[in-house]
Amino acid sequence: MEHSATGRQQSWKTSRSMDLLFRGVTAACAAFVLVIMAGIFVSLVWNSLPTIREFGFSFLFSKAWDPVSQKFGALSSIYGTLMSTAIAMLLAVPLSMVIALFLVELAPPKVSAVVGNAIELLAAVPSIIYGMWGLFVFAPFMADHVQPLLSEYLGWLPFFQGPEMGIGMLTAGIILALMILPFISTVMRDVFAMVPDVMKEAGYGMGATTFEVTKDVTIRYGIQGMIGACLLGLGRAIGETMAITFVIGNSSDIFISLFEAGNSIASRLANEFAEAAEPMYLSALMELGLVLFLMTLILQIITQFWLKRVKKKMGGDLL
Amino acid sequence: MTAALDEKMPRRFTDEETGEEGAKIEAFLHHFQEEDEEDTVSSAKISARNLNFYYGDQQALFDNNLDIAEGRITAIIGPSGCGKSTHLRIYNRIFQLYGNQRAEGEVLLDGKNLLDSGTNLIELRRRIGMIFQKPTPFPLSVFENVAYGLRLHFKMPKSELNGRVESALKKAALFDEVKDKLDKPGVALSGGQQQRLCIARTIALEPEILLMDEPTSAIDPVATRKVEELAEELKGNFTIVIVTHSMQQAARISDFTAFFYKGKIIEYGLTKEMFTNPKQKQTEDYITGRFG
Numbered sequence: 001m002e003h004s005a006t007g008r009q010q011s012w013k014t015s016r017s018m019d020l021l022f023r024g025v026t027a028a029c030a031a032f033v034l035v036i037m038a039g040i041f042v043s044l045v046w047n048s049l050p051t052i053r054e055f056g057f058s059f060l061f062s063k064a065w066d067p068v069s070q071k072f073g074a075l076s077s078i079y080g081t082l083m084s085t086a087i088a089m090l091l092a093v094p095l096s097m098v099i100a101l102f103l104v105e106l107a108p109p110k111v112s113a114v115v116g117n118a119i120e121l122l123a124a125v126p127s128i129i130y131g132m133w134g135l136f137v138f139a140p141f142m143a144d145h146v147q148p149l150l151s152e153y154l155g156w157l158p159f160f161q162g163p164e165m166g167i168g169m170l171t172a173g174i175i176l177a178l179m180i181l182p183f184i185s186t187v188m189r190d191v192f193a194m195v196p197d198v199m200k201e202a203g204y205g206m207g208a209t210t211f212e213v214t215k216d217v218t219i220r221y222g223i224q225g226m227i228g229a230c231l232l233g234l235g236r237a238i239g240e241t242m243a244i245t246f247v248i249g250n251s252s253d254i255f256i257s258l259f260e261a262g263n264s265i266a267s268r269l270a271n272e273f274a275e276a277a278e279p280m281y282l283s284a285l286m287e288l289g290l291v292l293f294l295m296t297l298i299l300q301i302i303t304q305f306w307l308k309r310v311k312k313k314m315g316g317d318l319l
Numbered sequence: 320m321t322a323a324l325d326e327k328m329p330r331r332f333t334d335e336e337t338g339e340e341g342a343k344i345e346a347f348l349h350h351f352q353e354e355d356e357e358d359t360v361s362s363a364k365i366s367a368r369n370l371n372f373y374y375g376d377q378q379a380l381f382d383n384n385l386d387i388a389e390g391r392i393t394a395i396i397g398p399s400g401c402g403k404s405t406h407l408r409i410y411n412r413i414f415q416l417y418g419n420q421r422a423e424g425e426v427l428l429d430g431k432n433l434l435d436s437g438t439n440l441i442e443l444r445r446r447i448g449m450i451f452q453k454p455t456p457f458p459l460s461v462f463e464n465v466a467y468g469l470r471l472h473f474k475m476p477k478s479e480l481n482g483r484v485e486s487a488l489k490k491a492a493l494f495d496e497v498k499d500k501l502d503k504p505g506v507a508l509s510g511g512q513q514q515r516l517c518i519a520r521t522i523a524l525e526p527e528i529l530l531m532d533e534p535t536s537a538i539d540p541v542a543t544r545k546v547e548e549l550a551e552e553l554k555g556n557f558t559i560v561i562v563t564h565s566m567q568q569a570a571r572i573s574d575f576t577a578f579f580y581k582g583k584i585i586e587y588g589l590t591k592e593m594f595t596n597p598k599q600k601q602t603e604d605y606i607t608g609r610f611g
Contacts, residue, residue, distance in 0.1 A: 108418075201413050202455035202517070206468040206524070207444035216467070220458040314458050315504025 041293065048287035050280055059287060065252040065268075067276075072284035074291055076254050080169065080262040081292070084244060085237045087173025087258070092181045092237075093230055097219075099181075100188035105214055116189065123182035131246030134175040139166030139247055142174075147259055162257040170258035172248040176240055180233035187232055191225030192218055221318050223310055231303045238296060241266040265292045363427075364389040364528060364558040365410060370424035372405055372414075372582075379405050380582045383424075387528075387575075392550060392559040394569035394590065397579035398605065403562040404532050406579065410560070411447040411530060412440055428528075445472050448521035450531040454513030454538070456505030456520075461497050464505040464516055468524040483523055491519035492549055511542020518549060522557070529553065531561040535568065547572050566606055570594050578602045 045052075051059060051072060062073025099119070103112045143166030150160045195218050203213035219226070249261020250271055263271075265288050276282045311317065363386035372380035380402045387393050395403045405414070412433065414420045425432045433443055445468070456464050465484040469475065475483075488494040493515040497508065505516055514534060521529065531550070535543035550559055551572050563569050569576050570590060577587040578601075586593060586602045597603040 196453075197416075198451050198453055199455050199457075201416065202449075202451060203457070204416060205411060205413055205444055205449040205451075206471060206520070207441045208471055209441065212471060216459075217457055223458075313504065315507035318458055318506065 041290075044286055044290040044293060048283050048290050050283035051287045052283075054280070059284075060291070063252065063254055067272075067278070067281050070278070070280050072280070072287075074265070074288055076252050077263055077265045077268050077288055078291065078295075079254050080248065080264040081238060081266070081295070083169055083258075083262070084172045084176055084248065084264055085234065087170065088176035088180055088237045089230070089234060091174065091177035092184055092233055095177075096181055096185035096188055096229070096233075097226070099185045100192055101214055101218070103185075103189050104192040105210060105218065116186070119182045119185055123186065127179060127240060127242040130175055130179050131243035134171065134243055134247040135167070138175065139171050142166045142171050151259075158256045159258045162255070162259040164259060167247050167249045167261060168259050169248065169255075169262045172244050172262075172264070173258070175243050175247055176237045179240060179243060180237050183236060184229045184233040187229035188222070188226055191222040191229065194225070195221045220314075223314070224307060224318065227303065227307055227310065231300070234299060234303075235296060238299070239266055239292060241270050245270045265289070265295075362389050363387060364429070365560075366425075366427040367406070367409075368425040368427065370406070370409065370422065370426060372402070372409065372422050373420065375419045378582065380422075383582075383584050385577055385584055385587060387558060387560055389558050390555050391574040392554050392561060392572055393575040393577065394573035395560065395562045395577050395579060396564075396566055396569050396605075397585075399564075401579040402582040403579050405582075407530050407532055407560060407562050409434075410528070411444050411449055412438070413444075413449065415440075441472075445524055446526050447528045447530060448524060448526035450514070450517055450521060450529065450534045452533045452536050454510055454517055456508070456513050456516055459505060460502050461505050461508070461516060462501040465519050465523050467520060472524065487519040487523035490522055490553070491515045492545060492552075493519055509542070511538045511545060514538050514542065514546060515549065518546070522553065526557065528558045528560065531559065533562050533564060536564060543568075566594075578605060580605070 055062070055072065059072065060074055060078070062071075063075040063079075064071040064073045065076065066072075099115075103116055107115065143164050147160075147164035147166070147170075151164065154160045199217050199221060200213055203217040208216065244264050245267040248263055248267050250263050250267060251261035252263060253260075255262065269285055269288060272281075273285060276285055365385075365387040367383050367385040370380055370383040370385075371378060383402075383406060385406075395406065397403050408414045409422050409426055410428075410433070414422065422434055424434070426434050428443075428447075432438075457467060459467065462484055465487050466480055469480060469483055485494060488497065493512060496512060497503075497516075500507075505513065508516060514537075518529075518534075529550075535546050538546070547568065550561065553559065554574075561569075561573065573590045575588065576590040576593045578585045578593065578597075578599075580601055586597060586599045588598075593602065594606060597606060603609075
């Protein structure tokens with residue numbers, strides 16, 4: 001009896017030291033992430049000091065980008081990044097939601113599995129493939145079929161005027177939407193699948209139709225997860241480089257028309273790093289990187305606040 | 320109640336069809352029933368006839384025959400996995416949400432087989448409300464939860480909606496506890512309050528039948544007692560079928576009890592008879608705690 005008691009205490013002791021070790025290792029790994037984050041941030045700031053000193057805040061509000069006369073401004077890149085991301089989100093979020101709802105609520109299990117796998121496969125396609133496909137296949141298609149149609153019917157809007165050359169802001173946004181669609185829809189599918197059956201049964205049990213249950217129960221129940229899914233897509237869209245570089249057109253100007261070419265922060269960095277020989281030029285690119293870093297951070301913070309508000313309104317975590 | 324609403328109310332609320340003579344007969348029958356309340360089965364609201372149920376290839380219910388008495392509480396008891404909930408879930412055809420489940424046989428609701436393919440499920444589920452094991456408040460405010468079904472099925476002015484929500488909450492003995500937080504999310508209430516909120520939401524539609532699938536298994540004893548009292552108050556206006564794990568609960572509140580075992584109905588009758596003088600050996604073993 002006594003022997004077994006000491007035995008137990010012994011094993012408890014060893015497990016305590018194991019626990020300490022375990023805690024130390026995991027904490028070190030977590031700290032490593034923070035160190036890397038801080039390191040990137042500090043080196044971005046450090047390397048962009050020359051342009052920060054030279055231009056100050058005007059860097060953010062100038063659309064000048066002239067390496068020859070050393071005039072740099074981020075406005076056109078910020079605009080391009082936000083605009084292409086906005087187009088992508090506007091197209092991808094509703095579409096993803098519909099796809100996810102179909103897969104969870106309406107599709108027969110076999111169809112759901114096949115389509116679901118296809119979407120996951122789509123997520124694994126490298127972005128360079130999207131870029132090439134966008135430039136050689138999709139942009140000509142846009143120029144020949146989509147843009148003429150848009151300018152014919154929606155041409156009275158300033159967004160759909162100008163040269164129908166295929167590449168440009170709109171094409172970039174659509175390609176981006178295609179790229180983030182699989183991410184958003186797979187996460188949303190998992191969110192909807194997590195809504196407890198009994199909640200849906202309660203809806204049906206009140207005499208609601210599938211549409212009403214989806215609208216009032218499934219979507220409301222999953223709203224927090226859906227916001228998370230959107231954030232995932234947003235994070236990917238805002239920093240996407242290769243595909244955008246191929247199709248956005250790389251102009252340093254800002255146009256209202258979505259048919260016109262533009263540039264995004266990531267595409268400008270990809271295009272110009274190799275040629276940036278002068279310290280000011282390099283510093284300007286570094287500062288662009290810093291701006292992108294901060295934009296992502298701000299979006300993250302806004303989403304967190306939004307989530308908190310939604311959570312409060314819903315009365316807590318639902319899933 | 321406004322005239323506009325009358326049209327949309329279930330038939331039993333109008334006496335146009337029965338006429339004066341019908342009303343007399345009704346009254347007579349009612350009188351007759353009351354007199355014999357103690358020892359006769361009142362008229363059946365739902366009758367299951369040779370009901371079989373399958374999960375895929377696996378048969379879960381075998382030739383169930385059961386009459387649910389109108390305006391009374393019928394308890395369904397039995398050990399876990401005996402098909403109690405399965406049986407209950409046929410009555411509002413909620414099982415049909417799942418592709419691999421099917422029912423064979425007949426379930427007569429007021430003499431009409433509700434398993435017919437022509438049955439209007441939306442109408443059926445308005446007439447037969449269901450309360451689940453876990454409270455299932457929708458992610459809406461307390462008020463909107465109760466108003467939910469009313470908004471689904473009826474168009475009514477805001478003032479009447481308010482009145483109906485309030486009266487449903489009162490009937491569910493919840494109004495005093497939530498009258499200051501009607502705008503608060505329903506999920507923020509306590510478990511027992513959530514369950515009574517679900518009952519309010521269901522009875523707001525004035526269904527004829529209330530199906531309760533172990534309604535107190537996820538809430539504490541005090542809240543359980545409240546739900547039981549509520550069920551006893553509601554009977555008469557509603558036909559209640561309650562699936563329960565607790566034999567005490569069945570004995571406390573039900574008028575009739577059906578004992579299920581392995582998908583078969585072993586015994587069915589007046590609760591007090593079954594608990595004092597069970598006819599079947601298996602029933603006796605179960606209620607005396609020898610198994611289950």
